Amino acid sequence: GIQVEQSPPDLILQEGANSTLRCNFSDSVNNLQWFHQNPWGQLINLFYIPSGTKQNGRLSATTVATERYSLLYISSSQTTDSGVYFCAVDPEGGGGADGLTFGKGTHLIIQP
């Protein structure tokens, strides 16, 4: 099956810093989503971005489908940004029937 690798696995930053999280995937995809999992376990949708660039406030994401990677940018970090960030993909040809394949996540800690 498709492999999804996220880096770095852990990241500790001071409030106000910027960060870049990376997601590499091993095969072509129809869907790529970024999620933020809060301390209570809720997965919060950040971006649905199978290709191209999107921005939402302090967050932006870019997926280069031909090179099989996606980047999530967080600017001017706040303590509420802390948590685990997941990249998840739906491989091409599955039509959604295989569900999303998740990476292991990046655990982000923002210190005040």
Next chain:
Amino acid sequence: DTGVSQDPRHKITKRGQNVTFRCDPISEHNRLYWYRQTLGQGPEFLTYFQNEAQLEKSRLLSDRFSAERPKGSFSTLEIQRTEQGDSAMYLCASSSPKAGHITYEQYFGPGTRLTVT
């Protein structure tokens, strides 16, 4: 729209007991997914429904697990003869077709945390 809801949020059971979880998707979403997440890992796909039809099951879904989605609305996931290895967060997601897209953005519920003692 209140989002995907799951019930119960927490369940503690003894090994060997049966448990059932419920998921209510976003209204009019025709696709519904179940996932399992263990500590320190990303969620793993278990099964998928389009309307009332169960179209795909992961190898992770042993024969002790069964899922239903009667009438294409809410779904239930039952685990029979629970084992300690079943302890995990069980997540439900739903999605709806969007014009021009092959696959669709999934929205997750808050999960049911199962502890088997």
